[in-house]
Amino acid sequence: MSDVSMNDGPMSDVPMSERKLVGRAVRRREDPRLLAGRGRFVDDIALPGMLHAQFVRSTVAHAELASVDVSAVLEVPGVVAAFTAEDLELGDIVAQLGRPLSEFVPTAMPVLARDKVRYVGEPIAIVVARDAYAAEDGLEAAKISYVTLPPVMSEEAAFAADAPLVHAEAAHNTLVDVSLFATDGIDGIFTSAPCVVEVDTRTGRQNALPLETRGAVAHWDDREEQLVLHTCTQIPHQVRTVASRCLRLDERAVRVVVPDMGGGFGQKCVVGREEIAAAAAALRLRRPVKWIEDRKDALTASFLAREQHYRARAAFDADGRILALDTDVVCDMGAYSCYPFTAGIEPLMASAEMPGVYKVPAYRVRGRAVTTNKAPTGPYRGVSRPQYVMVMERLLERAARELALDPVEIRRRNVITDFPYTGVNNITYDPGSYLESLNLCELLVREEGWYEKQTAAAAEGRHLGIGYACFSERTGYGSAAFAQRKMKVVPGFDISEVRMDTSGTVSFTTGTMNHGQSHETTMAQIVADELALDIAKVRLHQGDTDRITYGFGTFASRSITIGGSAVRLAAAKLGDKLRAIAAARWDITPDDVELTSGAARRRNASDVLTYEQIADIAYLQAHLLPKDIEPGLSVTATFDVFNDGTFSNATHGCVVELHADTGQVEILRYVCVEDCGVAINPQVVEGQCRGGIAQGIAGALFEQVTYDAQGEPSATGFMDYKVPTAHEIPDVLIHHLETPCAFTETGAKGAGEGGTIGAPAAVLNAVNDALRPTGVELDHTPITPETVHRALNGAPSLELSS
Amino acid sequence: MNTDPVVTHPPLQLIALDVNGEQHEVITEPRRTLVDVLRHDLRLTGTHVGCEHGICGACTVLVDERPVRACLMFAAQAEGARIRTVESLSDGDGGLNDLQRAFTEHHALQCGFCTPGFLILADGFLAERPDASKEEIREVVASNLCRCTGYQTIVEAIDACATARRGACATPCDMSAGKEH
Numbered sequence: 001m002s003d004v005s006m007n008d009g010p011m012s013d014v015p016m017s018e019r020k021l022v023g024r025a026v027r028r029r030e031d032p033r034l035l036a037g038r039g040r041f042v043d044d045i046a047l048p049g050m051l052h053a054q055f056v057r058s059t060v061a062h063a064e065l066a067s068v069d070v071s072a073v074l075e076v077p078g079v080v081a082a083f084t085a086e087d088l089e090l091g092d093i094v095a096q097l098g099r100p101l102s103e104f105v106p107t108a109m110p111v112l113a114r115d116k117v118r119y120v121g122e123p124i125a126i127v128v129a130r131d132a133y134a135a136e137d138g139l140e141a142a143k144i145s146y147v148t149l150p151p152v153m154s155e156e157a158a159f160a161a162d163a164p165l166v167h168a169e170a171a172h173n174t175l176v177d178v179s180l181f182a183t184d185g186i187d188g189i190f191t192s193a194p195c196v197v198e199v200d201t202r203t204g205r206q207n208a209l210p211l212e213t214r215g216a217v218a219h220w221d222d223r224e225e226q227l228v229l230h231t232c233t234q235i236p237h238q239v240r241t242v243a244s245r246c247l248r249l250d251e252r253a254v255r256v257v258v259p260d261m262g263g264g265f266g267q268k269c270v271v272g273r274e275e276i277a278a279a280a281a282a283l284r285l286r287r288p289v290k291w292i293e294d295r296k297d298a299l300t301a302s303f304l305a306r307e308q309h310y311r312a313r314a315a316f317d318a319d320g321r322i323l324a325l326d327t328d329v330v331c332d333m334g335a336y337s338c339y340p341f342t343a344g345i346e347p348l349m350a351s352a353e354m355p356g357v358y359k360v361p362a363y364r365v366r367g368r369a370v371t372t373n374k375a376p377t378g379p380y381r382g383v384s385r386p387q388y389v390m391v392m393e394r395l396l397e398r399a400a401r402e403l404a405l406d407p408v409e410i411r412r413r414n415v416i417t418d419f420p421y422t423g424v425n426n427i428t429y430d431p432g433s434y435l436e437s438l439n440l441c442e443l444l445v446r447e448e449g450w451y452e453k454q455t456a457a458a459a460e461g462r463h464l465g466i467g468y469a470c471f472s473e474r475t476g477y478g479s480a481a482f483a484q485r486k487m488k489v490v491p492g493f494d495i496s497e498v499r500m501d502t503s504g505t506v507s508f509t510t511g512t513m514n515h516g517q518s519h520e521t522t523m524a525q526i527v528a529d530e531l532a533l534d535i536a537k538v539r540l541h542q543g544d545t546d547r548i549t550y551g552f553g554t555f556a557s558r559s560i561t562i563g564g565s566a567v568r569l570a571a572a573k574l575g576d577k578l579r580a581i582a583a584a585r586w587d588i589t590p591d592d593v594e595l596t597s598g599a600a601r602r603r604n605a606s607d608v609l610t611y612e613q614i615a616d617i618a619y620l621q622a623h624l625l626p627k628d629i630e631p632g633l634s635v636t637a638t639f640d641v642f643n644d645g646t647f648s649n650a651t652h653g654c655v656v657e658l659h660a661d662t663g664q665v666e667i668l669r670y671v672c673v674e675d676c677g678v679a680i681n682p683q684v685v686e687g688q689c690r691g692g693i694a695q696g697i698a699g700a701l702f703e704q705v706t707y708d709a710q711g712e713p714s715a716t717g718f719m720d721y722k723v724p725t726a727h728e729i730p731d732v733l734i735h736h737l738e739t740p741c742a743f744t745e746t747g748a749k750g751a752g753e754g755g756t757i758g759a760p761a762a763v764l765n766a767v768n769d770a771l772r773p774t775g776v777e778l779d780h781t782p783i784t785p786e787t788v789h790r791a792l793n794g795a796p797s798l799e800l801s802s
Numbered sequence: 803m804n805t806d807p808v809v810t811h812p813p814l815q816l817i818a819l820d821v822n823g824e825q826h827e828v829i830t831e832p833r834r835t836l837v838d839v840l841r842h843d844l845r846l847t848g849t850h851v852g853c854e855h856g857i858c859g860a861c862t863v864l865v866d867e868r869p870v871r872a873c874l875m876f877a878a879q880a881e882g883a884r885i886r887t888v889e890s891l892s893d894g895d896g897g898l899n900d901l902q903r904a905f906t907e908h909h910a911l912q913c914g915f916c917t918p919g920f921l922i923l924a925d926g927f928l929a930e931r932p933d934a935s936k937e938e939i940r941e942v943v944a945s946n947l948c949r950c951t952g953y954q955t956i957v958e959a960i961d962a963c964a965t966a967r968r969g970a971c972a973t974p975c976d977m978s979a980g981k982e983h
Contacts, residue, residue, distance in 0.1 A: 031906040034914030035898055037848015037888035041915065044847035133833065211852045211860060211949045212915045262850070262915025263949050295853040514843060516913030516950050683909045691912060694952035718857035718947070725944040726953035 021525040021535060022746060025683035027542075029520040039260040042215045042232045047288040050217070051080055053278050054135040054291070056125040056142040057301060057608050058117035059694045061153070061373040061711020062164065063146035065115055070125050072141040078134025081285055082142070084125045085112035088280045091246040093271055095339040096488035103178050104344060105170045107371070109336040111246055111273045111280070117146070118166055118335035119375050120711055121301025126277045128289055151373040151711035155309055155330050158370040166335060166371040175333060175343040176369035183362035183424060189324040193315035197398040201779045203387045203760070204704035205307035205332065208380040209723060210515075212262020213298040216275035219288035227254045232261040234269040234513050235553035238340050240545045242271040242280055258543030261515035266379035267696070268304050268515065269555045270338040298342045299721055300713040303378030304705055307332040308346060308387045314395040315362075320403050320410040325395075327354060327460035329388070333369045336376040340489035343369040346377065348485055349384040355423050356392050357434045357472045357649060358414040363424040373711045379555060381695060382473075382756040389471040390471050393761040394779060395439045397768065407765070408442045411470050429472070432649040432738045433675045438470050440735060441651035441673040450655050450669060458773070463658040463792065464668070465770025469761035472649040475750030476496055476561035476741070478641025491552035493640035496566040498527065500633035502619050504598065504611035505537040508570065511551015512563035513543050517688065517752060519559060522680040526746060530571035531578075533611070534593045549636065550584065557750030558616040560680055561646060562639055565745035569637035577633060581617055582609045639745065646741040648749040650674035653691070654762040658770045659721050663789030665767055675737040675755055676745035686734050687749045692755020699756075700763035700781050702728065817878050821846065822890040828877065836880050837861040837872035840887060848888040848918050852947065859946030862919040863887050865954065869926040869945075888918035891925065901925060901963045908959035912950035919946050924960045936961045 033039050042456055056070070070082035092108035113124045125142060129135035157163060158173035166173055190196055216231035227249060233239050236256040244251040261268070264677050274291055282289040293302065309330045315323040331346035338345065347367030355363060357546045400410040415438060416423075417429035445451075445466060454464040479492030498508040508527055512519060520540045528535040541547055552558070579593040582600035586593075591604045599610045622631040653724030655669040673690050679685040702722040706714045715721035760781055767788070769779050776791040789795075819826045821844060828843050840846045840863070852860035854873045861872040864886040891899050898906070901924060911917040920943065927942045928934065934942075940957045948956060 025909075027906055028909070030914065031911060032898060034917055035888075035902040035905055035909055035921065036892045037846070037918050038912055040847075041850070043841075043851070046845070132838075133831065209949055210913070210915075211947060212850070212856060212913070213852075261913060262852075263913040265949070295855065518912070543831035685953065687909045687912055690954055692948045692952075695949070715923065717855050718853055719855075723858075723947050723949070725947065726940050727944040729953050731954045732952065741840060 005312050014188045021225040022529050022680050024681065026521055026525055026535065026681055028518050029524060030518060033756055034260070040045040041212055041260045042217060042230055043264055043292045045217045045230055045259065047217065047219055050288040051128045051130060051285065052132040052135045053126050053128045053281055053289050054132065054139055055123040055274060056127060056144065057297070057680055058122040058124055060117065060148055061120050061151035062149040063117050064149065065113060065117060065124070066123055066147050067630050068149070069143040070350060071270055072143065072384045073127055073138045073566055075626070076134065076138045076141050078131065079127060079129045079138040081128045081281065082125055082138065083281060083284065085114040088112065088277070090276065090280055091248065091337035092248065093242055093273065094343040095341050097342050097344055098486040098488055103176065104342070105175050107167045107170060107175065107337050109273065111276045119373050120713055121297060121375055122335070123273055123277065126281050128281050131290070140142045149184070151712055153374070153707055153709065155332055155370055155374060158372055158667040166373060170371055173335060173371050174368055175371050176347050176349060176367065178471035179366045181425060182364045183324070186324050186326065186362045186364050189362050190313070190315050190326065193323050194318045195316040195399055195402050196313055196394055197402060198313040199310065199391060199394045199398065201310045201391050201394060202212050203306055203308050203390070203781050204699070205374070206699055206703050207299055207302070207304055207381060207705060207721065208265035208267035210263030210265055212266055213293035213295060213379045214268060214272055214274065214302060215292040216278045218279040218282035219289060220283055220286060221381055225253060227279055227283065228257060228362065229254065229275065230257045230259060231275045232264070232268055233258055234264045234515060234555055236543055236545050237511070237551050238512060238553065239271050239275065242339055243276055246276045247280060247283065256545045258513055263740055265381045266383070266555060267303065268743065269553065270303055270341065270378040270736065296716045299715055299717070301375055302417065303338060304334060304375050305377050305380030306387065306699065308350070308384070309385065310391045312391050312395060314399065316399045316403065318403070320399060320413050320537040322358055322360050322414050325355060325360045326364045330368045330370060332372050334372055334374040334376040338376055338378040340487070343371065343377070345379055346384045350388045350471060352425055353427065353474060354388040355425055356389060357416055357470055359391065359416055360424050360674070365740040374707060380662045381692065382753045385471070385473065385753070386696060386699060386760045389469060389757055390761040390764055390781070393469050396767055408438065408468060411466065411468070415470060426605065430646050430741060431474060431480055431739050432647050433473070433739050434470060434649050437649060437651040437673040437675060437737055440500045441468060441653045441671055443669045443671070444733065444735065445653040445655065445669070448669065457657070463660065463770040465656050465768065467654050467656070467762050467765025467767070467769050468651060469758040469765065470646040470651045471758050473557065473750065473754040473757055474645050474647050475557035476641050476645040476744060477556050477558060478562065478645065480642050481645050483644065493638050494551060494566040495549050495636055495638045496563070496570040497549065497634065497636045498570040500574060500611065502615045504615050506531065506730060507541060508540050508567060509541050509548045510567055511523045511548055511553070512559035512562045513551070513554040515554065517554065518684045519683065522560060522684060523564055524631050524707050526539065526564055526568050527571045530568055531575055533598050557648070560746070560748045561741070561744045561750045562641065564680065564748060566637055566639035568745040569639055570635055573635040573637050574633060577635060578611065578614050580629055581614050581625065584629065585609060585617070641743065643743065646677070646744065646749045648674070648676040648751060648754055650758055652753050654760040656763065656766040656770055658767065658788050658792060660792045663785030665783060665788060665791070667697065667763070670732045672732055672755070673735045673737060675739050676751040676754070677739060677741040677749035679736060679738070680746060680748055682736065689734050689755045690732050692753060693732055693759045694724065696756040696759020697729060697763060698724050700760040701783055704782050803813045811870060815878060817881050819877065819880055819885060820883065821885045822887060830877055832876065833856050834877050835873055836863070836875040839877035840872060846887050846889055850915055851917060852916065857947065858916070860916050860919040862922045862946065864922055867929060868927060869923045879944055888921055891921060900966060904959040904963040906953045908962060910951060910955040910959035916946060916948045920948065920956055928960070928964050928967070932964065934964055937963065
């Protein structure tokens with residue numbers, strides 16, 4: 001079990017306000033309302049006079065729009081309005097990188113399709129009706145004429161010499177093409193190396209699949225002269241920026257408010273077209289308009305991820321040490337570039353970070369994004385790391401076989417052990433526990449007797465396999481890291497405001513955006529500790545662009561590392577002011593004042609001023625303040641990271657049994673040894689690990705978005721898109737290691753994505769270990785029952801042709 | 803302008819619903835689902851909609867104490883039945899019941915969107931099978947989808963609640979053991 005207590009532990013005599021809360025499994029502040037059915041999600045919002053919107057969507061993958069006729073839609077009972085691109089005249093959504101055209105081709109995503117459609121499900125017109133049923137009725141009356149074009153449905157088709165172009169400006173259907181690093185002499189290393197292994201790996205297109213689909217409620221507030229857009233987004237301020245540009249409003253005239261959010265996982269980390277269209281309809285009609293995406297649209301027409309193709313080779317010396325890595329990665333980004341990350345999100349992440357936890361002395365990579373006639377791609381938990389980690393782990397496994405080395409031993413010989421370590425990819429890694437996590441994970445699997453069970457099973461003709469994945473999760477990407485990626489929108493810093501009221505209680509803000517990660521609890525733990533205040537008197541506010549100065553939202557495990565650091569700095573600043581006011585009252589220096597149990601105390605004396613008394617002076621008796629102290633108790637602080645960020649790390653161990661009759665992969669055991677630095681709340685960290693691993697397993701074994709040759713998506717519901725249940729997802733044994741981060745304010749490193757990053761590699765390696773007697777090695781995900789069945793039953797694999 | 807969510811086409815009908823022990827009359831289209839009437843007409847928004855085709859279970863409610871997908875049932879079909887939603891679990895003061903407390907203790911929810919469905923599913927199941935083993939509980943938990951937790955803590959929370967209820971009641975446990983209603 002974990003090293004860190006999962007419980008609040010025995011009650012001590014120390015008052016609650018003096019016990020440090022960081023590091024404890026404090027009960028979640030979010031839970032009571034969510035458990036009582038009193039959460040407020042976007043579809044729970046009802047405004048007087050509210051109308052309901054749905055979208056007429058393209059039924060073909062690639063076509064010129066000959067005509068869009070919505071006149072019959074208006075005849076449908078209950079329909080109030082229907083608008084096309086021509087009616088609304090909105091600005092396009094354009095995501096930019098500061099790279100030359102040879103590396104990045106910017107493309108525009110219109111809010112509603114104009115002239116051309118590029119995927120099945122692309123929104124063409126918005127239908128607004130008195131209820132959602134009538135809006136659906138209205139969709140069927142729209143008449144769209146298409147001049148169909150041949151759809152581009154694969155990387156190979158996109159690169160073909162005579163390929164039709166998805167975007168006229170993007171030759172070879174290529175949006176991103178970067179070649180990086182290319183260490184001098186790398187070709188010579190491959191020529192002379194005693195061992196060179198190659199893999200050709202494809203990973204399936206996936207849907208991040210928050211259980212709450214996307215949605216928005218928009219209305220114009222005459223009193224504030226503001227569009228108020230309630231929407232479930234991970235990036236409220238970026239939605240505000242794009243909404244104001246598309247709608248041609250001043251940015252102050254748009255207020256984005258995020259209610260409770262039913263997951264996001266990256267899919268809600270980009271600006272959607274539908275929320276802008278719903279806002280435009282609300283402005284036109286001067287009535288509130290609600291849009292709630294249905295599951296079919298969520299599966300086919302939202303933002304997808306993960307469809308990548310790696311051709312990678314690695315050179316090793318005779319002892320199994322990596323000499324060089326050479327990779328070509330192509331990411332199928334679908335029809336459009338997402339805002340703010342662009343179509344570069346996957347290839348740039350993979351290219352920059354692929355060496356991962358291993359010492360790679362020479363590296364060359366080409367990363368490309370192709371555009372195809374599929375729904376567009378956005379970030380999804382882990383972004384490229386689940387894929388490149390799987391490829392790196394495959395290369396090591398293959399080399400271990402060639403060199404007759406133990407798969408764990410070859411990793412031991414290659415993981416980075418001396419920190420800080422500056423890699424061939426120009427990234428400096430802060431200290432982590434790569435080798436320790438690897439050794440401990442293997443030990444835990446060994447101690448449970450899985451190697452003996454594997455031998456015994458083999459004797460019975462059963463197929464057990466054991467696999468590992470050793471990896472890091474770079475978090476705390478500050479302005480420097482994103483500037484290096486040449487983003488036009490450089491996310492990085494975060495701002496927190498901490499305010500005390502006259503009752504001595506604290507409200508504070510973050511620019512990050514919780515959607516399940518427990519910020520209301522973990523960030524309150526940080527503030528309560530810093531101010532020695534009862535956590536019940538500390539309340540977080542987030543997700544309102546009028547209330548929060550600015551923020552970049554929640555992604556890349558940045559919330560605790562960056563947001564949590566800003567929160568701690570702001571709380572400390574407020575603490576300084578509280579001490580300064582008390583010191584002035586006592587005519588001593590602030591150094592002689594300490595904050596404990598919700599009060600300022602004079603050291604070595606009995607003088608006490610409670611926070612309520614200090615707040616009384618700061619607001620209601622301001623004449624008592626010395627001249628150099630301003631009235632009020634509100635402070636802000638910012639935090640940014642000016643190095644390469646911090647690296648959480650983990651090793652996953654997975655034991656599978658393959659069933660020869662059905663081809664199914666059953667996970668018998670899953671062990672995770674993780675190190676995310678200081679865990680603010682270990683129970684929350686474990687929740688992130690378990691949930692992340694479940695999503696990684698989903699990608700390894702179950703989920704894939706596929707299309708037919710005409711570009712029609714094959715999964716329109718959960719009967720076809722196989723989301724794993726409690727049947728398929730195993731219990732996970734978690735063990736924590738702790739290598740605190742030296743430059744975040746709390747020592748935390750971030751824990752949001754690690755589970756998802758490691759699981760596909762661990763599962764694939766375990767499956768290949770189980771297949772070892774057959775000589776078959778699988779390189780692609782998802783691993784389907786058909787593939788496993790063929791491998792176990794000696795039939796030729798279809799894998800490479802899929 | 804008429805802003806009522808009910809339009810005058812297709813024909814409307816008046817239905818009577820018994821929800822959480824309260825009687826409601828709703829004028830609605832025959833095609834309106836139970837979950838839409840609960841959420842948007844009666845404003846009981848604790849029950850959620852995740853797929854609208856009966857797979858994810860976020861909309862699970864109890865109809866005559868048995869778990870039902872409220873997205874697959876027309877509101878009109880629920881006339882004459884007793885409907886219970888997540889809002890019925892907390893006591894009158896808004897305090898959480900033992901099942902809800904077990905969920906928070908075990909961190910069985912993250913975003914909380916699927917949670918009402920799992921709570922109601924477990925509430926109905928444990929009433930029927932108070933002696934359920936952990937494996938039987940896992941089997942039932944596999945009825946619904948959660949994207950955040952990986953399910954382990956949901957199974958553990960329901961199992962802990964069932965175990966505590968068995969410990970608290972006189973042996974042998976009867977069918978109504980631990981029920982709050």
